[in-house]
Amino acid sequence: MNPKPHRTRQNNPDGMRNHVLDVAADLFQANGYHATSINDLLQKTRLSGGALHHHFPTKKSIGLAVIKERVAPAVRETWIDPIRTAVSLRKGVASVFADIIAGLEARGAVSGCPLNNLALELSRHDADFRKAIDAIFSEWRAAMTESISRTDGGARLDKTKRSDAAAFIISVYSGAMALAKSSQTASALRSAADILSKWLRDHHLESGHKTARA
Amino acid sequence: MNPKPHRTRQNNPDGMRNHVLDVAADLFQANGYHATSINDLLQKTRLSGGALHHHFPTKKSIGLAVIKERVAPAVRETWIDPIRTAVSLRKGVASVFADIIAGLEARGAVSGCPLNNLALELSRHDADFRKAIDAIFSEWRAAMTESISRTDGGARLDKTKRSDAAAFIISVYSGAMALAKSSQTASALRSAADILSKWLRDHHLESGHKTARA
Numbered sequence: 001m002n003p004k005p006h007r008t009r010q011n012n013p014d015g016m017r018n019h020v021l022d023v024a025a026d027l028f029q030a031n032g033y034h035a036t037s038i039n040d041l042l043q044k045t046r047l048s049g050g051a052l053h054h055h056f057p058t059k060k061s062i063g064l065a066v067i068k069e070r071v072a073p074a075v076r077e078t079w080i081d082p083i084r085t086a087v088s089l090r091k092g093v094a095s096v097f098a099d100i101i102a103g104l105e106a107r108g109a110v111s112g113c114p115l116n117n118l119a120l121e122l123s124r125h126d127a128d129f130r131k132a133i134d135a136i137f138s139e140w141r142a143a144m145t146e147s148i149s150r151t152d153g154g155a156r157l158d159k160t161k162r163s164d165a166a167a168f169i170i171s172v173y174s175g176a177m178a179l180a181k182s183s184q185t186a187s188a189l190r191s192a193a194d195i196l197s198k199w200l201r202d203h204h205l206e207s208g209h210k211t212a213r214a
Numbered sequence: 215m216n217p218k219p220h221r222t223r224q225n226n227p228d229g230m231r232n233h234v235l236d237v238a239a240d241l242f243q244a245n246g247y248h249a250t251s252i253n254d255l256l257q258k259t260r261l262s263g264g265a266l267h268h269h270f271p272t273k274k275s276i277g278l279a280v281i282k283e284r285v286a287p288a289v290r291e292t293w294i295d296p297i298r299t300a301v302s303l304r305k306g307v308a309s310v311f312a313d314i315i316a317g318l319e320a321r322g323a324v325s326g327c328p329l330n331n332l333a334l335e336l337s338r339h340d341a342d343f344r345k346a347i348d349a350i351f352s353e354w355r356a357a358m359t360e361s362i363s364r365t366d367g368g369a370r371l372d373k374t375k376r377s378d379a380a381a382f383i384i385s386v387y388s389g390a391m392a393l394a395k396s397s398q399t400a401s402a403l404r405s406a407a408d409i410l411s412k413w414l415r416d417h418h419l420e421s422g423h424k425t426a427r428a
Binding site: 030035110119134164167183184191199 | 244245246248249323324325326330331333334335337338339344347348351378379381382384385386387388389390391392393395396397398402405406408409413416
């Protein structure tokens with residue numbers, strides 16, 4: 001019924017590699033990096049130790065690949081792309097929070113932000129992990145800074161203040177998600193989104209129909 | 215020179231218990247709960263397995279005791295007490311951030327907030343951990359809500375909005391600390407403190423010399 005499974009697998013090394021990364025990303029997100037053993041990965045992927053080793057010689061290489069090939073794309077998909085294409089920064093931020101809250105409520109559990117989870121677990125553990133994680137925060141912050149610069153209020157800020165405002169938005173989200181995770185409810189995200197939306201409006205970090213001057 | 219060390223230890227069970235909790239709190243903060251093994255604890259405490267087991271039959275019991283007897287007091291000492299005794303909420307928040315930033319810079323490394331570190335690592339792992347962690351966030355938030363209610367702007371807010379503002383302040387700090395940890399610099403905390411201070415001022419969440427009415 002399912003002949004030559006090994007040959008099929010070996011003929012599709014990318015598929016096998018992607019399968020390992022999908023499983024590892026799910027386990028790291030649910031339980032954390034250290035709480036996930038190589039045995040957990042072998043059981044869930046149904047690969048042999050040799051096959052896993054062929055793609056990822058160490059657990060660390062799986063961790064780095066998950067950060068670069070799963071967590072970074074998730075941040076792009078959840079935050080960076082919607083903000084980039086939103087009609088206004090304020091509406092974009094509101095819609096990102098709303099989508100994340102809807103996702104949490106559909107799942108009925110709050111696992112938190114994959115980037116923040118790994119950042120807090122691994123940043124002090126290993127310099128390579130820290131650099132890979134920090135690169136995603138930097139990309140996220142640069143994209144938010146760019147969106148801020150297109151708003152009326154942002155155009156009046158210098159480069160440092162725009163970047164500070166971007167970090168502030170990311171901080172509000174990251175911290176509210178920590179509260180959401182510990183309470184297992186989305187309420188801290190909902191109230192943070194509301195306060196952040198007013199903050200963006202009060203600072204004219206909304207839309208950029210008019211050209212503003214300092 | 216140091217006679218009967220075993221008898222001394224056995225005569226001071228509280229001292230031994232406290233020693234285990236100090237060592238465990240340091241290791242959890244540096245490396246995380248799961249990355250810390252019972253063997254690490256035995257090596258660092260220089261206790262026998264039997265002596266450790268006498269005080270803490272499981273690793274989980276050490277984790278829960280660290281949360282309740284080390285992390286909770288740290289949050290009280292760092293945040294709750296200074297805010298409670300500050301001349302104004304705004305000055306209190308500014309001074310808490312300044313003290314935390316000074317501490318990070320003195321240590322030359324950012325290990326992050328012990329509460330947020332364990333919250334992100336353990337909230338999905340175990341219901342007892344989650345409840346113990348959430349109880350600290352709730353105490354912190356209640357203390358901030360109380361301070362907010364004593365400000366002119368806070369007196370005009372209903373109970374829910376005060377609590378939302380408290381969660382917002384905690385979120386900004388927690389998220390900025392995640393950025394600080396991943397960049398291993400205090401800059402995100404410094405800019406977040408600055409923006410938060412202006413936000414508190416703009417919403418009259420500053421001091422409460424006057425009695426305000428809705």
